[in-house]
Amino acid sequence: MVCLIPGLLTGTVSRLTGTEIPTLGTPLWSLTLQHLGLVLVAEVVVLLIGVPLAVVVTRPGRAALMRLAEAITGLGQTVPTLAILALAVPVLGFGAPPTLLGLFLYGLVPVVSNGIAGLLAVDQPTLDAARGMGMTDAQRLRRIELPLSLPVLMAGVRTSAVYNVGTATIGAALGTGGLGTPIIEGLSQQNTALVVIGALLAALLALSLDGLLGLAVRAEE
Amino acid sequence: MIELRHLEKRYDDPVTGQPFYAVRDLSLSFPDGEITALLGPSGCGKTTTLRMINRLIEPTGGQILIGEHDAQSLRPEELRRQVGYVIQQIGLFPHLSVAQNVATVPELLGWPKSKVQARVRELLALVGLEPDLFAGKRPSELSGGQQQRVGVARALAADPPVLLMDEPFGALDPLARDKLQEAFRDIQQNLKKTIVMVTHDIDEALKLGDKVALMGAGALEQFGTPDDLVRRPVSEFVRQFLGEDALLRQLAGVPAGRLARPGDAHGLPQISQDLNARSALSVMLRERVDTLAVTDESGQVSGVLSWSDLERA
Amino acid sequence: MLWLGAAPMLTSLLLPWVLLRPNRLAAGEFLRLPGAQAALGALLVMAAALSGRFLPRAAPLLASLSLLTGLWWLGAQTTTALTGQATFARASASSGLWLWLLGGGILVYGAGLAARGMGRLQVLLAWLWLPGLVLLALIGHFADWSVIAEYRVQRSRFGQELGQHLKLILSALGLAAVIGAPLAVWASRNARVSGVVLGLAGGVQTVPSLALLGMLIAPLSWLANHLPALRSLGVSGIGTAPALSAMTLYALLPVLRNGVVALRGVSPGALDAARGMGMTDNQRFWRVQLPLALPVWLSGFRQAAVMLVGVASVAQLIGAGGLGYFIFSGLQSGAADLILLGAVPAALLAIGLDALLRGLEALLGSKLGKV
Structure with a gap:
């Protein structure tokens, strides 16, 4: 979080790489918040859809449905995110909507597959x-199955959120903003320092999110 | 009183459509306030029968009466909350404390908090777990024997008149099993629950069962006291299942003190009153005598035990 | 389970299927699937979904046919749309067509999963759409689809x-x-x-x-x-x-x-x-x-x-x-x-x-x- 102090990061990176850093239209802290916002909104939607989905397909007698759900959600991670974003643009236009869709589809897989794994791992005698x-x-689901599968599910949420911090940078190519902006700017201006700043902030954001979610899981236990 | 009338569970083979009867035309009454052991080889339908009583398995025919009610007239969940349930794998909820585990059914029934708390302490003490020491622990911190004590406490929590037990002591090591069986017998002496206990362990059935129902291939072979089965088997199947040493097995469940009577103990080999009668018999054979002196806790001679006492046992 | 695929396919019949534009960048008009074909499509999808319950052995074939019909329409509808249009006009697939293909994919996958217990023939039938697609592509059936036009x-x-x-x-x-x-x-x-x-x-x-x-x-x-x-x-x-x-x-x-x-x-x-x-x-x-x-x-x-x-x-x-x-x-x-x-x-x-x-x-x- 220290890195968000204006000038500190840019100054350091500029000196290290020996490149002048142009000012961006939007301040870095605001880009970071934008980035975090995108990831969090996508994650909330992922949870709202992914967890019920995992619950529905793990009810007894739905093995085939479960395989189908895993295959469909799996597509979200198989198909390149850029392709998903690009495919969505003709329908949703530029900006946040296609990026959110891409993040949602990409983030859904770990949550659904971990949700399923966690629920299936609950001990039969229990x-x-x-x-x-x-x-x-309903009582069994709420009191026993969900609490017992929570650690595995949370691990999925962690993976999903961390990967999506990286994925969200691609959204800048569609004008969504976020930390991809300095990277893309840097690439087009051949300015490595800008790229490094965007990359560093994105990596730091990913690591802090991972740490925070890790703490949340530990507090839960 | 639990009564089974012409109970039947049929499965149809999904490929051939051939029917298979796990339980067939089973009629049986479990007497109030007693332990009935459902005994039999694996696959004889005893667990299916037990699980039909609280409708974890739905029967395909016949009727189950619990008290005045037909089990089918209640919602399954409602029925199960009035019937305690203990299983071999114990099935404690690993994410809840011991106290929360025991409190499950009272909470489902909506008891007030203070009443639940008092009940939990009372039950932990009853099953021999110091409440202050164990209430806050997680199941994973307990030994197998302690876990099943919690399992029994959990089943008794809402004071159900009926307790269903599926091989409750089957997963324990022999030492822990003996101790828990003893403790359980003491608890039952005070509570007088109507208990149905599934077991494949002949010793356990003879030792704990007031009545034994021996099943074979989905049907009842014999119902009676342990003594009936051991001394008066109605069929070759019963005799073979219990084995030639059935009498000895039965003696193993009886402490010598219970068979002793007053008499002259002068010069006789001494045994403790807690020693089981089968071991007492071994002592007689080893010492080449037909009478033993029985001592109480303090080591004082309290009576004598003779060969004829064992015959009457 | 087949309904998961059939539902989007039925919905797709209410959406525009083809977008016709005077050139590759201009705005255009949306065209729907003609009524008779939409009715036929609805019938086929319903049959595929219902077969899952009443005639499971027919499900793989019907699912494959449903998907293949969508692919056929992709070529046929774009060709129809371009008839009589200027050279630069483009006909692209719109939301309805995409949704049909997505639903068809789910339908085929679901039918394939169910077919595993039935035998080799059913599993092969569930994959029938793939050679069909290759064949359609080889005979130039998709030639008027805008993406293929762009490819040329x-x-x-x-x-x-x-x-x-x-x-x-x-x-x-x-x-x-x-x-x-x-x-x-x-x-x-x-x-x-x-x-x-x-x-x-x-x-x-x-x-x-x-x-x-x-x-x-x-x-x-x-x-x-x-x-x-x-x-x-x-x-x-x-x-x-x-x-x-x-x-x-x-x-x-x-x-x-x-x-x-x-x-x-x-x-x-x-x-x-x-x-x-x-x-x-x-x-x-x-x-x-x-x-x-x-x-x-x-x-x-x-x-x-x-x-x-x-x-x-x-x-x-x-x-x-x-x-x-x-x-x-x-x-x-x-x-x-x-x-x-x-x-x-x-x-x-x-x-x-x-x-x-x-x-x-x-x-x-x-x-x-x-x-």
């Missing part, structure tokens, strides 16, 4: 005991 | 960029294998080495691909300026050299991670038995450990390959070419067809590579007796 004690399906 | 304009460039794309991916994968394999073997035998190596590779992964490409410009151009020998080998600040370096670094993580996991995951019992039989350390590695670890290791290469398809499409930004060339030029000029000309092959390439390598993994797994 579930049998819960049923035998008279818990309804 | 860019034909020579397309071959060149696709080749560059593949070259980048395969070279990076090869380099990652040459560097990563010995590293993984070393790391699998030494906990401290594996910690350092995996930590470094993981760190590289948090740097966005876009930035990693850019950051290598400076050191590589410095190297090229100071070491003429390298320069003559083609190393320079922009173009293939930094792209390939970045992609290799990127591919290292999955290759290393899966390698370490796979080599460590070999059952100690098997290794112990091998030692007990008198194998030397070398024999043990080549005859027991490596064959047993290979399927899991290969899935690391698959992950790397799929990721590289994506990184390679960004490589255009540092002048390395590839399919990204079409995507970025399309984005700049607002030419949707040009974007698709880059994005659709990139997507198909990723999906195809993934499927191919998964198949190889399964084959290897069953051959080596480990799933």
Whole structure:
């Protein structure tokens, strides 16, 4: 977070690379917040859709549905993000909407697959005991299955968020803003220092998000 | 009183469509306030029968009466909250503390907090776990025996009149199993629950069961006291299943003190009253005598045990 | 389950199917599917979805036909739309058509999953659409689709960029294998080495691909300026050299991670038995450990390959070419067809590579007796 102090990072990188750094239209801290905002919004949508999806397909007797869901969500990570963004542009136009769609599709996979893995890993005797004690399906899900699968699910959320910090930089190519902006500017102006700044901030953002989510998981336990 | 009337569970083979009967035309009454052991070889339908009582498996035919009610007339969840359930794999909730585990059913039933708390402490003490020491622990911090004590406490939490137990002591090592069986027998002496206990362990059935229902291939072979089964088997199957040493097995479940009577103990080899009758028999054979002196906790002679006492056991 | 595919397909019938524009950049008008064909489509989809319940054996065939019908319409509807239009007019697929194809894909995949229990014929029928698609493409059925029209304009460039794309991916994968394999073997035998190596590779992964490409410009151009020998080998600040370096670094993580996991995951019992039989350390590695670890290791290469398809499409930004060339030029000029000309092959390439390598993994797994 220290890196966001105006001038400190730019000054250091400029001196290290020996390149002059042009001022960007938007201050770095605002780009960072924009970037974080994109990732978080996408992550919320991922959770809102991914967790119920994982729950639905892990109910008994839905093995085929589960495979189908894994295959469909898997496409989101197989198809290159740039291709997804580009495919979305003719429909959604430029700016945040296609980027959010790309982040959502890319971030969905780890959450859904970890959600499924976590729910399937819940010990059968534990579930049998819960049923035998008279818990309804909903009570069993809320009191037993979800809490027990939470650590695995959270690991998926972590992966998803960290990867999406990197993925979101590509959104700058569509004019979404965020930390991809200095990188793309730097590339077109042949200014390595700008690229390094964008990269450093994105990497730092990814690492702090990873650390924060890690702390959250530990506090949960 | 739990009563099974012509209970049936049929599975149809998905490929051939051939029906297979896990349980077939089973009629049986489990007496109130007693332990009935459902005994039999694996695959005989005893666990299926147990799981049909709290409708974890739905019967395909027949009727189950619990008290006055037909089990089918209640919502399955409602029924299960009135019936305690203990399983071999214990199935404690690993993310909850011991106290929270025990409190599960009272909470499902909406008991007030203070009542739940008091009940949890009472139960932990009952199963021999010091409440202050164990209430806050996680299941993973307990030994197998301690875990199953929590399992029993959890099943008893809402004071259900009926307790269903599926091989409750099967996963424990022999030492822990013996101790827990003893503790359980003491608890039952005070609580007088109606208990159905599935087991494939003949010793356990003879030792804990007030009644034993021996099943084979989905049907009832014999229902009676352990003594009935051991001394008066109704079929070759029952005799073979219990084995030639059934009498000895039965003696193993009886402490010598219970069979002793007053008499002249002068000069006789002494045994403790806690020694089981089968071991007492071994002592007689080793010492070449037909009478032993039985001592109480303080080591004082409290009576004598003779060959004829063992025969009557 | 088939309803998951059928629902979007039925919805798609309410949406516009073709966008007709006077030229490649102008705005245009949306055309719907004619009523009779929409009714036929609805009937076919309903039949496919219902067959899942009432006649499961017919489901794979009906699902394949539904998807194939969509592909047929892609060609037929664009041709119809262009009849009587000026030369520069373009007819592109619109939301309805895309949704139909997406739903059709789900339908076919779902039917294929269900078909596994039914026998070889049903599984083959679920794949019937693929030869159908190839056939339609070969007879020039899609000739009037705007993306194909764009392709005709860019034909020579397309071959060149696709080749560059593949070259980048395969070279990076090869380099990652040459560097990563010995590293993984070393790391699998030494906990401290594996910690350092995996930590470094993981760190590289948090740097966005876009930035990693850019950051290598400076050191590589410095190297090229100071070491003429390298320069003559083609190393320079922009173009293939930094792209390939970045992609290799990127591919290292999955290759290393899966390698370490796979080599460590070999059952100690098997290794112990091998030692007990008198194998030397070398024999043990080549005859027991490596064959047993290979399927899991290969899935690391698959992950790397799929990721590289994506990184390679960004490589255009540092002048390395590839399919990204079409995507970025399309984005700049607002030419949707040009974007698709880059994005659709990139997507198909990723999906195809993934499927191919998964198949190889399964084959290897069953051959080596480990799933």
